[in-house]
Amino acid sequence: MAYRLPTREQAARRLKQLLRRGSRTAASERSERLMLMLTRSCELRCSYCWVALSEEHYGRFNPGRASPGTPSGDMSPETLRAAVDLLMRSDRPALELQxxxxxxxxxxxxxxxGLDYALQHPERGDRxxxxxxxxxxMGLTDGLLEELSHLxxxxxxxxxxxxxxxxxxxxxLVDDEGRRRQDAVAGLVASGVRHFLNTTLVPAAAEEAPERYAWAQEQGLDAVQINYATGMAWSEPQRLAYLEGLAQALELSRQPRSPRLFNWGHEADPVPLCADLIVDVDGSLTHTGALFHEARFPDLGSVYARGHLAEGASLDSRLDLLELYLATSTAYPPSTEKGSILLENMLLGASCDLLVRQLAPR
Ligand code: SF4
Structure with a gap:
């Protein structure tokens, strides 16, 4: 199907429309989602990851009190239960923990x-x-997949x-990342556990969407979400290369028996703005963009913060898309280097939205 890649000017106009429209991702009419930052430990250190990772306090529960700076350690069972209680206070008919x-x-x-607590929660009802x-x-063993298959x-x-x-x-933390990765893919496909592949493209790999989609198909994976890395500078040729690759992947996904490509859903907010809320290891509630960019954009922390579970934080305190944009611009004005990176990331998101709308079946 013939298509035209959106220009930067068209993307800027679309971004304005999206900001006026508000957000539809976090709280649809039907479902409420709450995210959980369970630990800052990870076996990997991906070059596009801006989470402030540390192994120093892995295995120790954070005391669950608001404190200055980046909270350390792992979320305690008490904080996790308080997060589940918060989710249960929603009146939506479907609930999701991420x-x-x-x-x-x-x-x-x-x-x-925490999942068992949520499943048996008295306020869950039949939701x-x-x-x-x-x-x-890295930790997706056959034994764990067997456990997951019942949940x-x-x-x-x-x-x-x-x-x-x-x-x-x-x-x-591992010296056999490649083998474990391949075992995880094969084990997941064989297990029957519902899944999708979440693949992230950095500017230096801007054109790789079709080959990554094809790789997922070869492995027998059910579904794919293709993302662009945020918090990184994308040049105009890289923006266009990413869009071209995304268009090709969308075309590939039209073939029978292809993995579902979640990018067809063009309701996503322009990353890095995201209306989803996340509970940090210490019980602080914030918009996800603060945590996912904290190592490079630490000033998002104060403008995205939405309180603390121990102090009555509420899902109703969620900022809408325009408020998030204004908060982002306050912390990092678009005239600054970091502010312009975030703005260009939003424009790439708006470009994707336009492209998908253009290619979507009518
Ligand atoms: S992107 Fe995920 S896997 Fe990679 S370092 Fe960050 S948390 Fe770990």
């Missing part, structure tokens, strides 16, 4: 306890609840592809 880190499987016993487990796959879990496998595609993932 586990992040760091690497959430490094604290699986705590996470499993659907699902755990979305974002993992790098309402969808695995978001953050793997970039084969060895060449994974050159921006850096091993840190």
């Amino acid at each position: 586990a992040f880190g760091g690497e959430p499987l490094r604290v699986w016993p705590t996470l499993r306890g 659907e609840i699902e755990l979305q487990l974002t993992t790098n796959g 309402p879990v969808i695995v978001q496998l953050s793997v970039d592809g084969g060895d060449r595609h994974s050159r921006f993932r850096r091993a840190h």
